[in-house]
Amino acid sequence: MLRGWGFWAGFGVLIVAAMMVGTVANAASVTPAATYTVTFTESGLHSGTSWSVTFNSVIKSATTSTITFTGISSGSYYYTTSNDIGGTTDVQYATSVSSGYLDVPYELKQAVVYETQYYVTFTVTPVSSDGTTTPSSNWYNAYSNISIAASAAVGHAWSHWTVSNSSRLILASTSLESTRLQINQPGTVYAAFSTTTYNVNFDESGLPAGTHWTAVLNSVSTSGTTATLTSTGNDAGNLLWSVAPVPGGSGTQYTPTPSTAYINVPYQLSQEIVFVKQYEVTMAVSPGGSGSTNPSTATYYTAGSSFPILGTPAASYVFSHWNTNESKVGVGNTKNAGTNATVKAPATVTADFVAGTLCTTCKLTFSEVGLPAKTGWGVVFDGYYYPTGTASLVLSGLTAGESWSAFSPVGGSQSGVEYLPVGTASNYWYLGSTATIEIVYQQYDYVTFQNNPYSGASATIGSNWYAEGSLNALSAIGTATYTFSSWSASSTNITLGSSTAASTTMKVTGPGVLTENSLSPHVTLHFEEFGLPSGSSWGISLNNVPYFSGTPWINITGSSYGGYSFSPYTNYYGVAGTEWGSQVTYFSLTAPYQTYQAVVFAKEVYVTFTTAGSGTGYVSPSGSTWYWVGVEIPILGENVSGSSFSAWSQTAGTATLGSTSSTATTAIIKAPGTITATFT
Secondary structure, eight states, X not given: OHHXXXXXXXXXHHHHHHHHHHHHHHHHTTSOOOOEEEEEEEESSOTTOOEEEEETTEEEEESSSEXXXXXXXXXXXXXXXXXXXXXXXXXXXXXXXXXXXXXXXXXOEEEXXXXXXXXXXXXXXXXXXXXXXXXXXXXXXXXXXXXXXXXXXXXXXXXXXXXXXXXXXXXXXXXXXXXXXXXXXXEEEEEXXXXXXXXXXXXXXXXXXXXXXXXXXXXXXXXXXXSEXXXXXEOSEEEEEEEOOEEOSTTEEEEEESOEEEEEETTOOEEEEEEEEEEEEEEEEESTTSEEEESOSOEEEETTOEEEEEEEEOTTEEEEEEEOOTTTEEESOTTOSEEEEEESSSEEEEEEEEEOOOOSSEEEEEEEESOOTTOOEEEEETTEEEEESSSEEEXXXXXXXXXXXXXXXXXXXXXXXXXXXXXXXXXXXXXXXXXXXXXXEEEEEEEEEEEESOSSOEESSOSEEEETTOEEEEEEEOOSSOEEEEEEESSTTEEESOSSOSEEEEEESSOEEXXXXXXXXXXXXXXXXXXXXXXXOEEEEETTEEEEESSSEEEEEEEESXXXXXXXXXXXXXXXXXXXXXXXXXEEXXXXXXXXXXXEOEEEXXXXXXXXXXXXXXXXXXXXXXXXXXXXXXXXXXXXXXXXXXXXXXXXXXXXXXXXXXXXXXXXXXXXXXXXXXXX
């Protein structure tokens, strides 16, 4: 009986169970699912400041400290909070954690900690100094302590720091290029640079002793009677200079070569000026109106030089001869209308014409002066080429005036030598106007300029053709990393006024090679540390080379001009959990404009964030890491469902906590230790 009853009893239980299952299933289909409320709580904003949260694609704003979202089902949801909230033009509020995911229902509360930020402007004075600062203008957390550094540009030197309010923007040092800044309010930090000025020398040759002359550099005149004029107080840059001709008495002057150019300060600090004595030659005709001359006006010519002259008769006149004082201006052939004149002193050259009839079928003779015997030359007349290897070329049966031009250049038998016509190398010939035209050729020699080593250094002249026997001003132009050492010439064809002066002269008597020898000068780079305990050993990496010292100084001698990158070795350990490091890990400097660099170290401590208690939760930040002493950081403790946040605690002296009872608060780090969030 019992066993039979047991069967039916079991069967009955199954029926009841099945009925209950059906009932539960039906109930689930009509009963709403459980929903939850998610709360965001802000701290740190000024009272009444509007903020917002986007949660599950829904945006809500508030001017109170909480924003809630109701009717939230279980699941994982993405949220974002408003960041960089403006208070004023130079005050804002920002949160370091502005987005994330919440796992509902296990995470129903999210603290949003805002930090006050101040806008700090970094600028340089004067603006034209082109100096730079690290860091740059930006938003910075209120009461933060940052490293700052300044770098000078070419032509300027570091001077000092100033701030708009020294009681709220506090500098550790106003004189060091690298220092620290405590930011207690918005404001401006000024990096002041002084202007480095330079002296530029103008060195002359060719003037009689005691002659007064003037050099103008960047619109400022410097005058004197010495061979060297020094222009003082010049800024760095590409500056325009000029030197005017100097009168030397009646019909005489001294002409500068070169007479104007740019000088690149500070890489070139001297300029050689060669004065060439010149005489004035006046051209005239007799009788008046009987013809014309080329050149037609009074002109200054270098003493001893030759130039072509041409007499062209007017209608009903023919050329007769040249009339001149041969001791002052020598004429090659006084009977030729076209000839050459050699200048010896100031004088007048007169073309004499007589009445006569011009030819209708004419003969025109071209002759050359200055070419070596049997050198090929010629003219182009009426578009036809007429070459010759003799000293003269005769064109006959001419019935019309035509243009003509001399061959230019004419090659020499020696490599690097050519000949160019001096003065008139082309003109228009009028029928019967003259029977002869003389072309004056002058030898030119090719000088190749090079520098050793190839460093970018250069000179005021370069590879080019130079007139045979010419005296040329020459100055070296250095670079930021190389300066002039000496000149050297490949042969006696190039004669230097001085091989060791950066500004000198070069006389050319044949082709050759001129070499500017440069060297990289050296300076001592000074590095000084601040902030380390006395007697600490420290070091830097300069262009990836390590240097260490047990004193506050590291001096690196024999350093070439140029740019350097360096970084301090950090993490100098003290007692357990304490070290010193540099907040700025990379610097750069350019020698010789910056040879000193301060390296500021700050104390860091090792702090661990953890949880404790019977409940479950997590803390942000979490784990262990290094923090700068004095830094203020937001901290957050959040419980897992079923647990509650209780309090913050710490190893004695680790930090100053904004609150021990609030889940979201701040900690000002002071010493190594542990900060704990307790959950129950």
